[in-house]
Amino acid sequence: MKLNELDKGRRAMVESVNLENDLKKRFSAMGLSPGIILRVCRRTFGSDSLHVKIECSSCLALSKAEASHIEVTPIGKGKGFGHAWQRGQDKYCCDRRDCPMKESS
Amino acid sequence: MSSEIKVAIVGQPNVGKSSIINALSNAKLHVGNFSGVTVEKKEVYLKRDDYDIKMTDLPGIYALNAYTPEEQVAKDFLINEDYDVVVNVVDANTLSRNLIFTMQLLDMHKKTILVINMIDEVEKKGGLLNKHKLEELLGIPIVLTSAKENRGVEEIVTQIIKLYNAPLAKNKIYYNEKVELRVEELAKILRKSPHFKSPDYSRFLAIRLLDRDEDVYKMIHDLPIFIEAHNALEKMYKELESEFDEESTTDILANERAAISYNLQMEALDMEEDDESLSEKLDNFLIHPIFGLPIFLFFMWALFQLTFVLGNYPMNVIANIFGETSSFLADFLPKGIFNSVLTQGILPAVGAIIMFLPNILVLFLGLNLLEQTGYMSRAAYLMDGFLKRFGLQGKAFVPLVSGFGCTVPAYMAARTLKNPKDRIITMLVLGFMSCGARLPIYVLLVSAFFINSNPGNMLFYIYIGGAFLGLVVAKILRTVLFKGEPEPFVMEMPPYRFPSFKALGMDLWIKTKMFLQKAGTFIAIAAMVIWFLSSYPVNDTIVQNYNTKIEQTVDTSKKESLKMS
Numbered sequence: 001m002k003l004n005e006l007d008k009g010r011r012a013m014v015e016s017v018n019l020e021n022d023l024k025k026r027f028s029a030m031g032l033s034p035g036i037i038l039r040v041c042r043r044t045f046g047s048d049s050l051h052v053k054i055e056c057s058s059c060l061a062l063s064k065a066e067a068s069h070i071e072v073t074p075i076g077k078g079k080g081f082g083h084a085w086q087r088g089q090d091k092y093c094c095d096r097r098d099c100p101m102k103e104s105s
Numbered sequence: 106m107s108s109e110i111k112v113a114i115v116g117q118p119n120v121g122k123s124s125i126i127n128a129l130s131n132a133k134l135h136v137g138n139f140s141g142v143t144v145e146k147k148e149v150y151l152k153r154d155d156y157d158i159k160m161t162d163l164p165g166i167y168a169l170n171a172y173t174p175e176e177q178v179a180k181d182f183l184i185n186e187d188y189d190v191v192v193n194v195v196d197a198n199t200l201s202r203n204l205i206f207t208m209q210l211l212d213m214h215k216k217t218i219l220v221i222n223m224i225d226e227v228e229k230k231g232g233l234l235n236k237h238k239l240e241e242l243l244g245i246p247i248v249l250t251s252a253k254e255n256r257g258v259e260e261i262v263t264q265i266i267k268l269y270n271a272p273l274a275k276n277k278i279y280y281n282e283k284v285e286l287r288v289e290e291l292a293k294i295l296r297k298s299p300h301f302k303s304p305d306y307s308r309f310l311a312i313r314l315l316d317r318d319e320d321v322y323k324m325i326h327d328l329p330i331f332i333e334a335h336n337a338l339e340k341m342y343k344e345l346e347s348e349f350d351e352e353s354t355t356d357i358l359a360n361e362r363a364a365i366s367y368n369l370q371m372e373a374l375d376m377e378e379d380d381e382s383l384s385e386k387l388d389n390f391l392i393h394p395i396f397g398l399p400i401f402l403f404f405m406w407a408l409f410q411l412t413f414v415l416g417n418y419p420m421n422v423i424a425n426i427f428g429e430t431s432s433f434l435a436d437f438l439p440k441g442i443f444n445s446v447l448t449q450g451i452l453p454a455v456g457a458i459i460m461f462l463p464n465i466l467v468l469f470l471g472l473n474l475l476e477q478t479g480y481m482s483r484a485a486y487l488m489d490g491f492l493k494r495f496g497l498q499g500k501a502f503v504p505l506v507s508g509f510g511c512t513v514p515a516y517m518a519a520r521t522l523k524n525p526k527d528r529i530i531t532m533l534v535l536g537f538m539s540c541g542a543r544l545p546i547y548v549l550l551v552s553a554f555f556i557n558s559n560p561g562n563m564l565f566y567i568y569i570g571g572a573f574l575g576l577v578v579a580k581i582l583r584t585v586l587f588k589g590e591p592e593p594f595v596m597e598m599p600p601y602r603f604p605s606f607k608a609l610g611m612d613l614w615i616k617t618k619m620f621l622q623k624a625g626t627f628i629a630i631a632a633m634v635i636w637f638l639s640s641y642p643v644n645d646t647i648v649q650n651y652n653t654k655i656e657q658t659v660d661t662s663k664k665e666s667l668k669m670s
Contacts, residue, residue, distance in 0.1 A: 048490025
């Protein structure tokens with residue numbers, strides 16, 4: 001699923017950021033990289049831009065065009081601290097009891 | 106004899122670097138430009154014990170992969186300039202994201218202090234940061250600060266002196282062993298060049314090369330080791346990408362750093378995610394999909410109303426002071442050239458400019474407030490879709506609105522746009538955003554022609570009309586001259602923060618000083634030239650002619666003041 005298709009209030013994990021290298025580096029530096037969990041807070045009128053909250057980090061504003069290049073997997077609704085990294089053989093997962101990644105793994 | 110310590114202050118945007126600098130006691134602030142570019146360079150001079158500390162506040166930078174021209178300046182400084190200590194300021198609220206950049210800095214293996222700012226905000230949320238644990242993991246000293254509460258700021262200076270005198274600590278940040286193996290191999294090749302003999306520097310450059318840093322690649326391009334380094338690098342790219350099943354080594358390093366920083370945060374910071382923070386509650390109202398834009402327009406309207414109404418009172422007082430002083434000096438000083446140039450040239454001209462200073466300051470204060478509270482980036486988010494229709498992107502909104510205050514910083518703010526076409530279009534239409542210097546003319550015209558209708562509204566229409574015309578021109582420029590899509594829009598939305606009155610005061614004081622300096626120098630000189638050109642050569646026939654006209658048209662009470670001498 002693309003980030004721009006994610007419903008307002010729904011949480012999702014970023015699977016991949018399919019943008020050109022410079023922009024990908026930029027997103028990563030701003031905290032938006034594969035493995036992070038985010039939530040769409042709101043959209044502007046006409047849905048041109050999205051307001052996204054990265055859990056335990058900052059809020060980002062990004063346009064629909066860029067969001068359509070970000071693959072996400074929706075995860076459970078509601079409160080929760082979620083953050084997971086799964087790259088190659090290395091796996092990092094938070095040790096919170098309510099981490100949604102724990103439930104799925 | 107005192108020794109000089111050169112310090113580079115660096116951090117991501119919105120972490121409160123400037124607030125820390127403002128909070129340092131007895132600091133002398135010098136504002137200039139980095140050489141060769143118009144990027145603002147803030148330097149702070151401090152004297153502590155026997156040390157002269159020179160701190161350079163670098164522009165905010167998210168990562169060493171510089172994205173905007175402003176970030177490039179910070180990157181160039183960090184890589185090429187000479188300094189003794191790096192002070193990395195991070196935001197405690199977004200620690201793991203900030204630590205990603207910290208790790209890039211630690212790759213340089215310089216004496217580094219980590220300043221974790223806004224710790225008060227974390228504590229208010231019930232968070233607890235284990236400073237000693239993080240110090241142990243990172244291997245660098247950490248200072249917890251709250252610039253707002255003036256907490257921990259002086260300790261930064263103490264740590265700078267301590268670190269300056271201490272030997273360089275061992276690097277503690279290492280990547281995955283597969284990556285480290287390639288870093289060492291590449292560093293060995295680089296060390297063959299006399300430029301990169303230092304093990305730390307060669308390791309740093311090797312990491313940068315694996316991170317596909319084009320600047321470092323260009324740096325080695327003309328050196329004899331290039332072919333060997335290039336071939337090794339190509340091989341390493343392929344091997345690592347295959348081993349990690351990633352598209353690029355940049356992704357591998359980004360994932361490594363993200364994983365390490367996340368784990369560092371998990372080890373050192375105990376903080377629960379807010380259900381709904383105050384910022385989110387405010388955002389529900391202020392950037393509402395339907396009401397957000399009208400609210401923004403209301404704020405702008407209110408600002409121009411305040412500019413006119415509030416500025417009017419001191420304006421009249423200043424006008425009276427200059428008028429009275431001119432009349433007094435005209436009577437008091439002996440008649441002659443000096444009397445004439447002072448009372449009819451310099452004082453009226455300088456007074457006519459200074460009397461609008463209160464209006465300009467109200468406008469600046471309003472724009473600064475919008476920026477410091479974090480509302481400006483929200484406005485950019487709201488405007489992105491609208492601006493896209495005119496060939497601009499949301500981030501262009503910040504320089505455009507700053508243009509209402511002063512065009513010079515607005516041009517400088519355009520540096521945050523990466524795409525040169527976007528930058529040029531934004532800069533070309535900035536002239537349509539009426540700057541503060543035009544305000545006196547507008548106030549004069551509005552007072553003269555629209556005093557019976559609402560003058561504040563008229564002022565608002567003038568500004569909005571100019572801005573709209575600017576957008577039309579932007580669309581024409583995008584369609585005709587600078588074809589292509591605007592730069593992708595991604596922007597951080599910092600939490601709403603109560604503005605720092607000290608920082609606001611400091612900024613207004615700098616602007617007032619600059620304005621008064623200009624009024625006292627350029628405007629005074631121009632007034633003297635105009636006075637000279639309008640007074641010489643004296644033509645008795647013309648003087649007589651005008652005096653006769655005055656006699657015929659103006660009422661008796663004003664005759665004397667208008668009569669040509």
